[in-house]
Amino acid sequence: MNLTHTKIQPFPHSPPLTHPTFLFSSRSLLPFPRNLKPAHVSPSFLYKKHTLLRYGCFGVSRSRTRSSISEVKAEQKQKPLLVKRAYPFDEIEPKWQRYWEQNRTFRTPNDVDTSKPKFYVLDMFPYPSGAGLHVGHPLGYTATDILARFKRMQGYNVLHPMGWDAFGLPAEQYAIETGTHPKLTTLRNINRFRSQLKSLGFSYDWEREISTIEPQYYKWTQWIFLQLLKRGLAYQAEVPVNWCPALGTVLANEEVVDGVSERGGHPVIRKPMRQWMLKITAYADRLLEDLDELDWPESIKEMQKNWIGRSEGAEVEFCVLDSDGRETDMKITIYTTRPDTIFGATYLVVAPEYTLLSSIVSTEQRESVEEYQDIASRKSDLERTELQKEKTGVFSGCCAKNPTSGEPIPVWVADYVLGSYGTGAIMAVPAHDARDHQFASKFNIPIKWVVTPNNGSCFESGKAYSGEGIIVNSSNLKVGLDINGLSSKEAAYRVIEWAEKVGKGKKKVNYKLRDWLFARQRYWGEPIPVIFLEDSGESLPVLESELPLTLPELDDFTPSGTGEPPLSKAVSWVKTIDPSSGKPATRETNTMPQWAGSCWYYLRFMDPKNSNELVDKAKEKYWSPVDVYVGGAEHAVLHLLYSRFWHKVLYDIGVVSTKEPFKCVINQGIILGEVQYTACKDTDGNYISADSADDLGEYLQENISEERVVKSGEFFVLKDSPNIRLIARAHKMSKSRGNVVNPDDVVSEYGADSLRLYEMFMGPFRDSKTWNTSGIEGVHRFLGRTWRLIVGSPLHHGAFKDGTLVTDEEPTMEQLRTLHKCIAKVTEEIEGTRFNTGISAMMEFINAAYKWDKQPKAIIEAFVLLLSPYAPHMAEEIWSRLGHPDSIAYEAFPKADPAYLKESTVVLPVQINGKTRGTIQVEKGCSEEDAFTLASQDEKLSKYLNGKPIKKRIFVPGKILNVILDRQNVKAGSIQ
Ligand code: ANZ
Numbered sequence: 024m025n026l027t028h029t030k031i032q033p034f035p036h037s038p039p040l041t042h043p044t045f046l047f048s049s050r051s052l053l054p055f056p057r058n059l060k061p062a063h064v065s066p067s068f069l070y071k072k073h074t075l076l077r078y079g080c081f082g083v084s085r086s087r088t089r090s091s092i093s094e095v096k097a098e099q100k101q102k103p104l105l106v107k108r109a110y111p112f113d114e115i116e117p118k119w120q121r122y123w124e125q126n127r128t129f130r131t132p133n134d135v136d137t138s139k140p141k142f143y144v145l146d147m148f149p150y151p152s153g154a155g156l157h158v159g160h161p162l163g164y165t166a167t168d169i170l171a172r173f174k175r176m177q178g179y180n181v182l183h184p185m186g187w188d189a190f191g192l193p194a195e196q197y198a199i200e201t202g203t204h205p206k207l208t209t210l211r212n213i214n215r216f217r218s219q220l221k222s223l224g225f226s227y228d229w230e231r232e233i234s235t236i237e238p239q240y241y242k243w244t245q246w247i248f249l250q251l252l253k254r255g256l257a258y259q260a261e262v263p264v265n266w267c268p269a270l271g272t273v274l275a276n277e278e279v280v281d282g283v284s285e286r287g288g289h290p291v292i293r294k295p296m297r298q299w300m301l302k303i304t305a306y307a308d309r310l311l312e313d314l315d316e317l318d319w320p321e322s323i324k325e326m327q328k329n330w331i332g333r334s335e336g337a338e339v340e341f342c343v344l345d346s347d348g349r350e351t352d353m354k355i356t357i358y359t360t361r362p363d364t365i366f367g368a369t370y371l372v373v374a375p376e377y378t379l380l381s382s383i384v385s386t387e388q389r390e391s392v393e394e395y396q397d398i399a400s401r402k403s404d405l406e407r408t409e410l411q412k413e414k415t416g417v418f419s420g421c422c423a424k425n426p427t428s429g430e431p432i433p434v435w436v437a438d439y440v441l442g443s444y445g446t447g448a449i450m451a452v453p454a455h456d457a458r459d460h461q462f463a464s465k466f467n468i469p470i471k472w473v474v475t476p477n478n479g480s481c482f483e484s485g486k487a488y489s490g491e492g493i494i495v496n497s498s499n500l501k502v503g504l505d506i507n508g509l510s511s512k513e514a515a516y517r518v519i520e521w522a523e524k525v526g527k528g529k530k531k532v533n534y535k536l537r538d539w540l541f542a543r544q545r546y547w548g549e550p551i552p553v554i555f556l557e558d559s560g561e562s563l564p565v566l567e568s569e570l571p572l573t574l575p576e577l578d579d580f581t582p583s584g585t586g587e588p589p590l591s592k593a594v595s596w597v598k599t600i601d602p603s604s605g606k607p608a609t610r611e612t613n614t615m616p617q618w619a620g621s622c623w624y625y626l627r628f629m630d631p632k633n634s635n636e637l638v639d640k641a642k643e644k645y646w647s648p649v650d651v652y653v654g655g656a657e658h659a660v661l662h663l664l665y666s667r668f669w670h671k672v673l674y675d676i677g678v679v680s681t682k683e684p685f686k687c688v689i690n691q692g693i694i695l696g697e698v699q700y701t702a703c704k705d706t707d708g709n710y711i712s713a714d715s716a717d718d719l720g721e722y723l724q725e726n727i728s729e730e731r732v733v734k735s736g737e738f739f740v741l742k743d744s745p746n747i748r749l750i751a752r753a754h755k756m757s758k759s760r761g762n763v764v765n766p767d768d769v770v771s772e773y774g775a776d777s778l779r780l781y782e783m784f785m786g787p788f789r790d791s792k793t794w795n796t797s798g799i800e801g802v803h804r805f806l807g808r809t810w811r812l813i814v815g816s817p818l819h820h821g822a823f824k825d826g827t828l829v830t831d832e833e834p835t836m837e838q839l840r841t842l843h844k845c846i847a848k849v850t851e852e853i854e855g856t857r858f859n860t861g862i863s864a865m866m867e868f869i870n871a872a873y874k875w876d877k878q879p880k881a882i883i884e885a886f887v888l889l890l891s892p893y894a895p896h897m898a899e900e901i902w903s904r905l906g907h908p909d910s911i912a913y914e915a916f917p918k919a920d921p922a923y924l925k926e927s928t929v930v931l932p933v934q935i936n937g938k939t940r941g942t943i944q945v946e947k948g949c950s951e952e953d954a955f956t957l958a959s960q961d962e963k964l965s966k967y968l969n970g971k972p973i974k975k976r977i978f979v980p981g982k983i984l985n986v987i988l989d990r991q992n993v994k995a996g997s998i999q
Contacts, residue, residue, distance in 0.1 A: 109807020385420025
């Protein structure tokens with residue numbers, strides 16, 4: 024966005040900052056997978072990295088000492104409190120919050136008038152962590168609140184709810200450590216979050232508040248599970264999980280770092296265990312296709328596409344040979360996306376976990392294969408498939424026949440092939456695949472070139488040629504296949520056709536997307552509504568009429584140590600009877616993952632108290648889909664993909680009426696901590712410039728307070744030694760860095776309206792930005808100026824006046840123009856979610872209004888309406904002082920009148936005898952006569968015109984005035 028048009032720019036002094044850590048620390052919904060970076064973050068990272076280098080930060084990591092965080096904190100504490108209350112926010116904010124609550128101002132009634140348009144604006148509901156609200160939360164919440172308030176004022180029925188994604192690991196871990204029931208911890212945290220949110224004046228309909236831990240809510244989460252089960256979309260399978268023998272528990276991927284547990288650093292192995300899976304893969308194509316219709320950031324759509332990872336190829340059977348080279352009945356089916364290269368397949372690779380492996384491995388090789396399988400079980404998929412990583416593998420002792428060339432080729436076991444993708448077996452073509460090339464070179468396996476680039480051979484390059492081209496060395500008339508001379512595409516087609524004809528293969532589409540592992544060995548989650556008959560082990564769904572299946576009380580939340588989930592300790596709960604057969608049964612003791620509750624909560628908000636249905640059909644039809652959904656980019660894939668999957672299932676069974684849940688998704692940027700400045704010092708304690716510090720090898724660092732820093736060109740330097748360049752760096756806010764800003768502190772010091780305004784003014788909504796306390800002072804001053812303009816300066820003893828200064832006078836043309844320009848800009852910027860520039864427009868208005876003698880009521884009222892979505896408390900207060908008994912929340916948002924937006928004057932060029940001699944400023948509708956009079960009075964033009972005989976005047980209204988003088992007189996005249 025181009026901010027240069029506005030006179031007031033959001034923090035022109037904000038430096039370009041470093042951005043070393045991406046992941047947003049907010050624990051809303053679930054943690055972001057470590058290996059997944061939001062795509063949109065990367066380009067800015069490159070830029071930031073570049074900036075870092077400019078400040079010399081990368082060298083600094085080698086420094087010997089650092090000032091401790093406590094020092095930084097102490098330094099921050101010493102800063103005197105500079106702020107003076109610019110207006111009585113501490114009185115008016117609680118007053119209006121009470122008013123809204125008592126008057127149920129933001130309640131969306133159950134029976135809204137559905138002939139009116141609707142607007143459903145939703146925040147990704149937070150995980151109520153023990154740390155309370157973080158300033159990152161109100162960034163998105165203020166934006167959605169502005170939209171909600173704006174749309175209400177435009178006459179929409181608005182649904183703007185809030186709730187809690189309240190199951191989760193931290194409460195359970197805290198329970199294990201302290202014995203406090205997770206429910207107690209969670210409810211305490213929810214209460215804190217709720218009161219913090221209320222103190223910020225968000226216009227949520229609190230009567231629709233929901234929490235995923237409430238049985239009346241998770242009843243329907245369990246109900247959805249039963250529908251999935253009924254349709255074969257939930258099933259059980261033996262799946263490798265992260266098993267930590269020392270902790271006696273299964274860990275989530277996020278809890279395993281480099282093969283050891285995040286807590287305690289104990290080794291973690293992959294172990295197959297019975298798990299519940301959801302068949303999201305059955306929806307892969309629809310999840311992919313329907314992305315096109317969505318108004319989502321392209322980066323998220325791209326990430327979802329990659330996550331689904333559709334690829335087209337073929338499955339081909341390779342016959343296993345016995346030790347004498349004869350064909351056996353066993354086949355290895357491989358998946359390839361390059362059937363055109365099949366003649367170049369000089370070996371096969373099967374994954375260490377390939378199911379048929381034990382039946383093909385030779386006796387001599389069995390021991391080394393098993394040893395290799397054991398080592399591979401400790402590695403993550405990511406570690407295994409890294410291209411850079413040295414390839415490892417063992418020979419299986421058996422060979423298979425390449426069905427096209429007819430040649431016997433060895434079968435290897437290697438961990439760069441994953442058991443979970445394709446068929447778990449590949450045909451390796453070392454000439455045309457980089458990983459196969461590395462492997463074949465290491466183990467001396469023949470490399471056979473079968474594709475040549477269109478512009479000539481590259482066979483001698485020493486590496487694989489993975490592009491497409493013209494096929495060579497690929498003919499075997501004995502099997503009836505000759506693809507030489509064909510392009511890769513034609514050849515691939517021909518190979519598939521041939522394989523299908525001879526019954527050795529078929530076309531195949533594959534997805535990277537895996538079925539969703541839907542069980543956790545945890546206490547604090549929704550119980551899975553399934554029982555197992557004791558005699559047969561058969562699994563049966565709990566009857567829908569028995570839902571909710573509530574979590575039993577438990578005192579001991581520690582894992583059992585055997586892999587059995589904590590719920591197995593609730594013996595009397597686990598033991599049950601199958602109601603239909605009367606047979607003894609046991610309950611499922613795994614619980615659902617945290618994703619479950621967040622998959623469908625947006626539907627419940629439409630009808631939160633319904634005890635008969637998940638959501639009433641008519642209500643769903645009216646409110647669906649969510650019009651704007653705002654949250655962090657860390658949920659680009661999993662949460663948004665899982666909800667889309669459940670939504671599509673609910674669509675198929677007629678519970679919802681739309682194919683997609685969220686029409687528009689917006690990701691707010693990350694808020695980084697305040698910039699910290701550091702100076703480098705040599706070992707004698709002398710300051711050295713950051714750009715030369717690297718040459719020193721070892722150096723010391725000292726934190727520098729903002730007052731001692733000045734910007735010089737692109738860099739920051741010491742105020743009293745401008746040749747000493749400093750390191751400027753902003754970090755992700757985190758407890759351990761001590762740079763977390765608590766919104767409560769900001770509210771008590773500056774008020775909620777200032778915090779709201781500041782978060783919106785920091786920069787473009789979607790960009791990452793740095794916190795800057797002096798920035799809040801800036802917006803607080805703006806609100807103070809607004810207050811003084813309308814209400815007046817405080818009285819001499821500091822008290823704030825009652826009433827307002829507005830007058831009943833008719834507004835002037837200039838005032839109307841200023842107002843309508845502001846209305847147009849603020850409206851346009853809210854609609855485009857460019858809140859920062861909307862604020863700039865209001866600041867410009869206030870600056871202009873300070874020049875007026877009088878503040879006509881009509882003008883000021885309209886301005887207060889514009890301000891109200893941003894600073895609702897102040898707006899309500901002034902609105903009531905202006906004599907309105909009702910809340911401002913449902914007043915009509917002002918509309919810009921185009922008549923006042925047109926520039927009323929134009930600059931008219933004036934020509935004398937065809938030559939431009941000057942310009943005059945005229946009203947747009949100005950007549951020829953008036954234009955001529957003005958030109959004659961103009962200082963510059965008058966000397967050409969006054970007293971001169973005029974032959975002709977050519978006038979094009981609004982464009983030009985050309986005056987042709989009488990030639991004869993010109994000769995004698997004084998025109999130069
Ligand atoms: C032969 C070949 C020749 C291949 C060539 C590539 C290039 P995508 O696009 O990701 O689907 N592959 C198949 N299954 C695999 C597994 N379980 N683990 C690791 N690699 C696997 O990739 C498909 C390609 O990745 C397949 O095509 C296969 O190698 C490999 F010049 O087959 B290809």
